[in-house]
Amino acid sequence: MPVTTAPVQPPHTAHGPGFDALRRQDPAIADVILGELRREATGLQLIAAENFTSPAVLAALGSPLANKYAEGYPGARHHGGCELVDVAERLATDRATGLFGAEHANVQPHSGSSAVLAAYAALLRPGDTVLAMGLPYGGHLTHGSPANFSGRWFEFIGYGVDAESGLIDYEQVRLLAHAHSPRAIVVGSIAYPRHPDYRRFRDIADEVGAYLIADAAHPIGLVAGGAAPSPVPYADVVCATTHKVLRGPRGGMILCGQELAERIDRAVFPFTQGGAQMHTIAAKAVAFGEAAAPAFTTYAHQVVANARVLADALAAEGLVITTGGTDTHLITADTTPLGIEGRTARGRLAAAGLVLDTCALPYGEERGIRLGTAAVTTQGMGEAEMARIAVLFSQALREEREVLAEVQELAGRFPPYPQ
Template sequence: MNYDTVRSVDPAVADALEAEVDRQGDTLAMIASENHVSEAVLEAQSSVLTNKYAEGYPGSRYYGGCEHADTVEQLAIDRAKELWGAEYVNVQPHSGSQANMAVYTAMLEPGDKILSLDLTHGGHLSHGHPKNFAGQVYEVENYEVDEESGRIDFDEVRAHAEEFDPDMIVSGFSAYPREVQWEEFQAIADDVDAYHLSDIAHITGLVAAGVHESPVGVADFVTGSTHKTIRAGRGGIVMADEEYGDAIDSAIIPGTQGGPLMHNIAGKAVGFQEALQPHFEEYAEQTLKNAQALADHLQDHGFSLVSGGTDNHLVLVDLRDSHPNVTGKEAEEALEDVGIVLNANTVPGETRSPFVASGIRAGTPALTTRGFDEDACETVGHCIAEVIDNPDDEDVKAEVAEIVTGLCEEFPLYDDDTEGLVFE
């Protein structure tokens, strides 16, 4: 993969792009929200649709010349409906956060109340953190996971909801390694007369493949990211019953966005088409198997995992018991030195700054896309353990770096000989 045309205009940017291709190929992407898309998705996202304004929706645009943009967006909508079984879909949000913003804008008034999972317990900024728009526009309180079990305590959520009387309850997470019981959240929301927004940003692909329970048809609103485990064009999505469609459409344009990014929507359409193929369910199942293999190896090595394991694509390691003198940030930096890229993460009962943190979060979606199986993920777990056990030992890090290099060569990414990732 090269950028010769870019180089003829802007060598500095071409250098950075080609270096990033090398970085991704030569390292293991284990940030749980990252994945690798196919060359078909990359090609769609770099298409001439980047030139086209298409404010409005298919068949009802503010500008002319949108017939082909209409085709692409309608394909993305129809494929999303088939993937997730939704009555209504909007594929225009630029991100999962903007998808959440659209639902809030459509259904709430400034000052209304939101009950959501605390950020340090696995929630997301857009669920109402004080530094985020949601925390500034709405009154937000948080429920937490049980610090001992690492799981959501629905009795605590119900008690909090009855006391706080929210207008909207948000379920979903950015760092919760267990399956979510959407019906429990919906029952609580119904009992306190609140809307229920389910944010499946991390697990859109797992839900589409049927390896995680779906909130579609259960929650009032479902939002998500369209990259992560679904491997489509980068952006967001909103799903709901048809009765809410007009309100959400208006909340996105003119409410929170202008022109949609039609090239990104093309990438979504292509990625959704790939996810409709039989191989995608195999991919999702393997992602879970790989996460379980990674979790088992780390536990066998003495690491404490939040909730004691994983049901999904991510593992959340609490370093405080096994490595009390190693912070999450120190572990992240030591692992990046050897080519393993993951992130420091807060854990329930966190006592350190979120910029330092006491845990690390590791995901398997990108590794699985490259072809990793359980054995390969156990090897990765061994590498992670060796580095965290010996974060300042350069000999150990050199040995691990060599193993990582071998894995990258065994499972190439965008390899010129194979014409890159093509999902068949």
């Protein structure tokens, strides 16, 4: 099939006098933007942490709210002229608490890592012991990596998964909690495709008098759409991102009860951050509003349905799917049965227009691959397309034939920003 070479136009929210001015003033950056849009539109974006925002979210991100300095919180800013951005932030927090059933929301964190940093700052002191999923089993950098602030400032103990099933070993979590008496227990992962049992984590935390922190960066969008259990009723603090499945701008947020609200707010500002990014906060408000609509519930369930079909189809092609499947948008797989290590697999797939990540595999020496279905589902793809993607995967990994043109044809039928 022929490769699509037609020029790609930016979303209508970015196309007009503003973008035309950018092209005249700085054509190099304008070319980067158009090139990125072309890259996104002519391949399949399967990175589990990525998605396509709506034109409305993009419009808020590119708005004059980017000009406003707004240290502090609504009604208590350190700068004048914040009356309108106060409205935007209150809309964001009100929509977040309503969407997730939380008593309090802080929408100022610049990222998921910033949100976790603030949660630790609110609840812990340097040197405290924290129990979290170990990095080899899917833990995040903020869960004790020695290269990260978490591993330098706190004493992390890692829990793992069962060697045969790949599922969280809750008895091991309980034994480690009683052996080390952590100040906090973190539940959450970047590469665990199953729903954690938040109630069991809550029970274990209560047994040892620990705070329970849920790092829900990946599943929070599924929670918003009713396609995943919510950590809010069980965790003392929930940290999350607003991109990924939630389909908002890049950023973070924190949910908690009223008893911790002041401590969380002070940990975000002034302890770990300065001025809030008001254009991003407005874009978060837009995304929360979109996620409260019935269409988002349909979308979230389709994301999971697509992931399950894709996982089964990849298994049929010879990949080993960790935990035997998925409950979420996320799939992790071992490619070594095809005679190829994860990093090499990522390169071959990228050359075929299939973009994804590598990840650690529990108890494995080689790296595997990690992929997700959030972005392709936003584009409108369903189960039939997932089955086709699995075949293209296999052919690209086995180097049976060139599949780039077919990937581009499939992507072209589902443009992320239709014109």
